[in-house]
Amino acid sequence: MPKSKSAQKRIETDKKRAARNNYVKRTIRSLSKDLKANPENSEEILNELYSKLDKAAQKGVIHKRTASRRKARLAAFVNTTKE
Numbered sequence: 001m002p003k004s005k006s007a008q009k010r011i012e013t014d015k016k017r018a019a020r021n022n023y024v025k026r027t028i029r030s031l032s033k034d035l036k037a038n039p040e041n042s043e044e045i046l047n048e049l050y051s052k053l054d055k056a057a058q059k060g061v062i063h064k065r066t067a068s069r070r071k072a073r074l075a076a077f078v079n080t081t082k083e
Helices: 005-037 039-059 064-082
Strands: none
Touching: 005 039, 005 064, 039 064
């Protein structure tokens, strides 16, 4: 158990951040699965995924290069399914 007030506050803020990070990652993961399962709605889902990935990178949930790599791979997947 933390002894000081600041340590207790740090634990609480860490819990909040972890919950937010998990929510964002889970949302990105589920949208990616939706994109692969429903190729007919790929444009709408891809736009939403781009937005979520950029926001996650901006907030520090994932690294910006990770977001860029995932966007590139998703775009390549959509392009191969269109053909």
